[in-house]
Amino acid sequence: MIKFTCSITLALLLTVSSVSAAPKESLITSLPGFDGTLTSEHYAGYVTIDGSPGKKNLFYYFIASERKPSKDPLVLWLNGGPGCSSFDGFIYEHGPFKFHAGKPEGSLPVLHLNPFSWSKVSNIIYLDSPCGVGLSYSDNPKNYVTGDLQTASDTHAFLLKWFELYPEFLSNPFYISGESYAGVYVPTLASEVVKGIQIGETPLINFKGYLIGNGVTDEKxxxxxxxxxxxxxxxxxxxxxxxxxxxxxxxxxxxxxxxxxxxxxxxxxxxxxxxxxxxxxxxxxxxxxxxxxxxxxxxxxxxxxxxxxxxxxxxxxxxxxxxxxxxxxxxxxxxxxxxxxxHIECVDDEAAVAWLNDEAVRKAIHAAPASVAGSWWICASRVSYSVDTGSMIPYHKNLTSQGYRVLIYSGDHDMRVPFTGTQAWTRSLGYKIIDEWRPWMTDDQVAGYLQGYDNNFTFLTIKGAGHMVPQTKPREALEFFSRWLDGKPI
Structure with missing residues (x-):
């Protein structure tokens, strides 16, 4: 793993990566378990939106791009469940750190820089949504009753307030991303964002498209x-x-x-x-x-x-x-x-549970203590979630017909949401094939397969990857993510 040390290059990088108008009280200055220097600015805290009744406090962790934050795309990341924390993606997939078990057993994990972090090429927001998931909480348990449509509405409300806090990112291309049940979260949220754009809602979000990994889409x-x-x-x-x-x-x-x-x-x-x-x-x-x-x-x-x-x-x-x-x-x-x-004991979340339930960590990332927000679990039992939408295919058709870019990707060894179903529904859209089925490469090796359609729609597989693609194939994930965001051929 990489151990980062200070240098003139780092000083220049931090100058480039500075976020000028961000709320300074949300700036993260140190993190328990990490003794290096952050390669870009990190911010975290709560955005409060209206609930019924009371308020909903939605927790986010924002990382400025390590490349050029003023120009690089801004990406929102959502994990699935429904009801699972986006710290799953932060800790185990494409976040800025690799977490290693602490010694002796039971001590805090040790953090090292992740060379394949998605913050290498993008500004990225990890959001605990819906309310009650992860570090997000409400004073009223009734706010933990939600569903697909309410979650989309709440996350849209979060975005509008987030951009008020970070107005310098309004001009950046904005993308929504996620995996698993985010196959529902992402298109329903995208539809809310587009509706807001169409009625001139402010602040005006520069929405460009979305990407989904191994996403739930259509029951059949x-x-x-x-x-x-x-x-x-x-x-x-x-x-x-x-x-x-x-x-x-x-x-x-x-x-x-x-x-x-x-x-x-x-x-x-x-x-x-x-x-x-x-x-x-x-x-x-x-x-x-x-x-x-x-x-x-x-x-x-x-x-x-x-x-x-x-x-x-x-x-x-x-x-x-x-x-x-x-x-x-x-x-x-x-x-x-x-x-x-x-078959539910196949995911090891010990590092995340230990780190995010440590009060020093919570203080460092400006999260409420457990006495207020509750203990952190990778998925939240306190959330009562109703599935109140059907197939996502009509959402995809509507959004792509309006010119928004879409990347649907699948780890080809996932049995939760098999690529066979995803390949079938993407084909069912009936779009013209403009980039016929072919391998795509990383380091001169076949990394997976791709089929490109008109309407800016792409289906891509990652060879040997599971449900959480960036966890099992981090190098390949950063490759297709960065090239697709930059509009380059994969």
């Missing part, structure tokens, strides 16, 4: 993608796949018969031991002490999935959608609702 496309993905990856046999095709007719998301259901159980048994976020990686089986979170008897993994109550043995939500993977009682699992059945 996403749901029917699992079995073809499993077969293509060699996870199920030809016999199992052919029986599924014959009895289910490709309808994995809505099994049409008992015979189909029994064949789906064979699929579930075959894949039950995998890490669904990345089939190439092992699961992190947490210790007994980590199995339960504060004020609930839910296993920690359900927080990681953004669930607000224990799943039922039938029609359980995964990323806010009905997931047929969890519809059987006897697919080799121990019991309905068990951790083994739901």
């Amino acid at each position: 496309f996403d749901g029917n993608a699992y079995v073809p993905f499993a077969f293509g990856m060699g996870l199920i046999s030809s016999d199992i796949y052919e029986a599924y095709q014959t009895t289910c007719g490709g309808k994995f998301s809505d099994p049409p018969s008992e015979t189909c259901q029994k064949n789906l159980e064979k699929v579930v048994r075959a894949v039950s031991g995998l890490n669904f976020y990345d089939i190439l990686e092992p699961c992190y089986h947490n210790s007994e002490t980590k199995n339960e979170s504060e004020n609930t008897n839910m296993p920690l993994g359900f927080h990681q999935m953004g669930m607000t109550k224990k799943p039922l043995p039938k029609q359980t939500r995964m990323f806010g959608r009905a997931s047929p993977f969890w519809t059987t009682k006897d697919a080799g699992a121990s019991s309905p609702g068990s951790q083994e059945e739901f």
Whole structure:
């Protein structure tokens, strides 16, 4: 890892990276666990918006670009869930640091600079949204009841107030980004932003487009993608796949018969031991002490999935959608609702939990103490979330028809939102292919595949990546991110 030291070059860089009009009380001057020098200015704090009743305090962490903040694009990052903290992206994916376990065990993580941070080429905001997620909080628990449309409205309200605090970024090209359930967050928010632009709402946001990784989009496309993905990856046999095709007719998301259901159980048994976020990686089986979170008897993994109550043995939500993977009682699992059945212990969040629940860290990043904002969890059990939108495909069609740029990318070893479904729905838009399916390269090696359509719409895969693309393939992620933002061919 890189250890940063002061130099004349650094002094010049910091001069270039200075943010002139930003609220100085939000400037971060030091961070527990990091003993180097920040390579650009960091700001963090709360933006308060109206709730019903009371106020909603939304927490953000903003990093000025290490390149040229006055000109580089401004990007908002949202993690999924629904109800998961964007510090997931900050700590484990494309944030400015790499977090390493502290020694002795239980001490704060040690932070080193991340050479593949997305702040290398962009100004970036990490937002804990909706209210109640991560470090965002309200004085009134009723403000933790929300859904797709309310979240989009609240995040738009946040942006308008954020730009009032940082007006120097109003002229920068603005993009919205995210992964997983942000496949819903991003297009619904983009639609709110565009509506505001059309009615002349101020401050006027210079919105240019959005990018989404392994995003939930459409129940049928996403749901029917699992079995073809499993077969293509060699996870199920030809016999199992052919029986599924014959009895289910490709309808994995809505099994049409008992015979189909029994064949789906064979699929579930075959894949039950995998890490669904990345089939190439092992699961992190947490210790007994980590199995339960504060004020609930839910296993920690359900927080990681953004669930607000224990799943039922039938029609359980995964990323806010009905997931047929969890519809059987006897697919080799121990019991309905068990951790083994739901494959939810594959994400290790120990470093984030330790760092963000440390009061010195909270003070350094201007976050409220746990006594006010509550403990930090990667996904929030206190948020009651309703899925109140349908397919996102009409949103994509509407936004692309108005000229906004879109990049849809998929780690090709993700089984949560398989690329097979994403590839199918992007093709269903019916746009003309202007850049036919081809490999794209990093360091003279194939990094994935790309298909470009008219209307500024691109679908891209990342070879060997899982659900959180920048976590498993950081170099490749920075490559396509920077080239796409700069309008260069990938």
